[in-house]
Amino acid sequence: MHCIKKKTLNIKTGGLHVLIFSFFIFPVLLFAQQTDSTMPVKNATLENCIQYALQNNPQIKNAKINEEITETIIKSKLADWYPQINFNYNLQHNFQLPTFNFNGNISRSGSENTSGFNFGLTQNIFNRDALLASRSTKEVRLASDQNTQLQKIELAVAVSKAFYDVILTVQQLKVIQADIDRTNQSLKDAYFQYQSGLVDKTDYKRATIALNNAKSQKKSGDEALKSKSAYLKELMGLNDTQQFDLLYDTLQMENEIYVDTTQSVSYNNRIEIQQLETQKKLQQFNLQYNKWSFLPDLSAFGNYNLNFQNDQLSKLYGTTYPSSFAGLKLSFPIFQGGKRVEQIKQAEFQITLVDNDIRSLKNAINTQYENAMASYKSNLYNYFSLKENFSLASEVYEVLRLQYRSGVKTYLDVITAETDLRTAQISYYNALYQVLSSKIDVEKSLGKINY
Secondary structure, eight states: OOOGGGGOOOOOOSSSSHHHHHHHTTBBBBOOSSSSSOOOSSSSSSSHHHHHHHHHHHHHHHHHHHHHHHHHHHHOOOOOOGGGEEEEEEEEOSSOOOEEEEEEEEEEEEEEEEEEEEEEEEEEEEEEHHHHHHHHHHHHHHHHHHHHHHOOOEEEEEHHHHHHHHHHHHHHHHHEEEEHHHHHHHHHHHHHHTTTTSSEEEEEEHHHHHHHHHHHHHHHHHHHHHHHHHHHHHHHTOTTOOOOOOOOOOOHHHTTTOOOOTOOGGGGGSSSHHHEEEEHHHHHHHHHHHGGGSOHHHHHHEEEEEEEEESSHHHHHSSSSEEEEEEEEOOOOOOOTTTHHHHHHHHHHHHHHEEEEEEHHHHHHHHHHHHHHHHHHHHHHHHHHHHHHHHHHHHHHHHHHHHHTTSSSSSSHHHHHHHHHHHHHHHHHHHHHHHHHHHHHHHHHOOOOOO
């Protein structure tokens, strides 16, 4: 497969047929703007660029980090089911001992120095917060994963369109360069005919004007290529010092423009619908969570204490007075002013909102599909028409060029034919880009793009 770097973009052909052959037969374009020899993207087909972007785009990296954050949150919530063990230590010096009155006798009780080691254990038996965490774990993970999937799909679509846009611009530059080559030859022909006295200066000046216009267009195209390439590099996660090479086959691209127009929308294929379905499940868990508020929290606990008392600090830890106990704790809120009932109603309303969002999104997806399909069909028809125009313009130019050299046609006819040919070529590549871009929109609306 042939690869052509940008700095070798100038094409010199022996004739129009060779030029056309080079446009459609040879796989073209290796683009590199930086001097750095590092090749972070090799064999950069469209799929290579997408895969590289999925690995290096900062937003995708952040989405994956958010998945990790979600995982840590899940684990921290599930940790409430494990036994909770605590340790406390205290050391206290009493400047004045507590005073007690017993049957009229005033006395002081206690020691001047006290200390204690406390080991406590609690175990949740029923706790609605921990229960919600354990039951919704799968859906919480799924929601995080679906968010990453959505960002990957959006990135793949953006990279695809940016990839085609760069290719389109390069092909346009090739067309303009070929036009410059033709105009240079026409300029020479006009000059020689002027020197021979066959024509006046008009043809020579017209050729010069056409050449200057073509060079100006090429300069604009070169700058546009830099801008579009920078955008593609941004999507791929490349910095300004890195280079990349784009490789593609024009004939293969032409073969990839087709899509089955008889397909119907399957809403479940769309990641956005899947996200809302997951959100609905989470809202249903939230409803159940609020219903559990009428149930008591139940936990077991146990404590083991080592107590120390002595009036002399140096002998404080000489004697131990241990104590221990275990028990169950039942916590049951009896009345909260109707708060729990209102929270249940709120959770039910949230589920209804999600149902409405699903219906609304399905309608929007159907509209999106119809618009994408209409645009695709229109662009496909336009593509075939402009492809035929390109072929006809090539034939017309070749005939008029030969007739002009034979003195049958005027140079104005040649200039007009060159302009028509250039316009037809650029329009053809525009149409190819438009049909490929609209095909991507159709596949996206059908949920066919997944990464």
